[in-house]
Structure formats: C-alpha cells, structure tokens
Amino acid sequence: MVQVSKNIVRKDIWEQVWKRLxxxxxxxxxxxxxxxxLDGVLTDTEKVMVAKRVMAQLLVLSDWPVGVVCTxxxxxxxxxxxxxxxxxxxxxxxxxxxxxxxxxxYRIQKDSKLGFGDGAAKFLADMYVGYHKRSRLRY
Numbered sequence: 001m002v003q004v005s006k007n008i009v010r011k012d013i014w015e016q017v018w019k020r021l022x023x024x025x026x027x028x029x030x031x032x033x034x035x036x037x038l039d040g041v042l043t044d045t046e047k048v049m050v051a052k053r054v055m056a057q058l059l060v061l062s063d064w065p066v067g068v069v070c071t072x073x074x075x076x077x078x079x080x081x082x083x084x085x086x087x088x089x090x091x092x093x094x095x096x097x098x099x100x101x102x103x104x105x106y107r108i109q110k111d112s113k114l115g116f117g118d119g120a121a122k123f124l125a126d127m128y129v130g131y132h133k134r135s136r137l138r139y
Contacts, residue, residue, distance in 0.1 A: 053083065058097055060084045062104040 009017070028034045038047065052073050059069045060083060069080050087094050 054097075056080055057083050057087055058101050059104055059106075060087060061094060061097055062106065064104070064106045068106065 024037065025034075028037045042050065052075060056069055056073055056075060056079070059072070060066070060080065066077060066080050066084070069075065070077050073080075
C-alpha cells in the first residue's frame with residue numbers, strides 16, 4: 001500500500017510544488033515523454049493503483065455494473081463506490097475522461113473471462129497482458 005508522510009508541508013510550499021508538477025505534466029506533450037515522467041515519479045505499485053483508479057472511473061462512467069468493475073479490476077465495492085461518488089462532484093474531470101476515452105462497451109462474452117467488448121475496452125485488455133501468467137494486476 002502507498003504510504004503518505006505524516007509531515008504536512010506548509011500550504012504555500014504545497015501550492016508551488018503542485019503548480020510545478022502540473023507544468024511538468026503539461027510539458028510532457030508526447031506519449032514517450034509522459035511515460036518517462038510516470039516511470040520517474042511513480043513506483044510500479046503506484047502505476048497499477050493509478051491505472052486501476054482511472055479505469056474504474058471510466059467503467060463507472062460507462063455504466064458498468066459496480067460488481068463487474070470490482071471483479072474485473074480486483075477492487076473492493078467500497079473503493080469503486082468512492083470513485084463513483086467522486087465523479088458526481090467533479091464534472092470537469094468526468095468530461096475529460098469521456099472526451100479522452102469515450103464509453104467502454106460492456107457485454108458478456110463467453111470466451112472472455114474479463115467480460116468486455118471491443119473498441120475502447122482494448123485499453124483494459126492491454127492492462128491485463130499476461131493476466132494468466134501472474135500479471136502485476138493480480139495482487
């Protein structure tokens with residue numbers, strides 16, 4: 001689990017740090033640069049956590065049943081419900097997610113253990129490369 005320091009940074013310092021992070025992300029204008037940035041900033045565990053968080057929110061926005069999101073991403077119902085509630089209060093973030101990814105079609109396929117269709121859902125499938133061979137997302 002990700003650990004957060006108990007030492008609170010002064011508000012003015014925090015605002016400067018946050019603004020610089022936003023500028024850094026903004027300047028990473030190509031996929032390769034974003035990947036370098038994320039590799040430098042996030043641990044492997046944090047990458048999985050962030051990817052699962054974004055995917056859970058996208059699936060909730062796409063009207064997937066909460067239980068299916070939980071099973072597919074191996075998350076608790078409470079966690080998924082927290083993300084669902086967060087989305088209600090963040091209309092600009094909802095718009096951004098929908099604009100960038102669209103909707104992820106949900107349909108049950110007999111040959112798929114994950115239960116998603118084609119199109120944008122390929123993003124989810126790509127997260128699970130090696131799913132049956134001890135993928136990082138299994139823990």
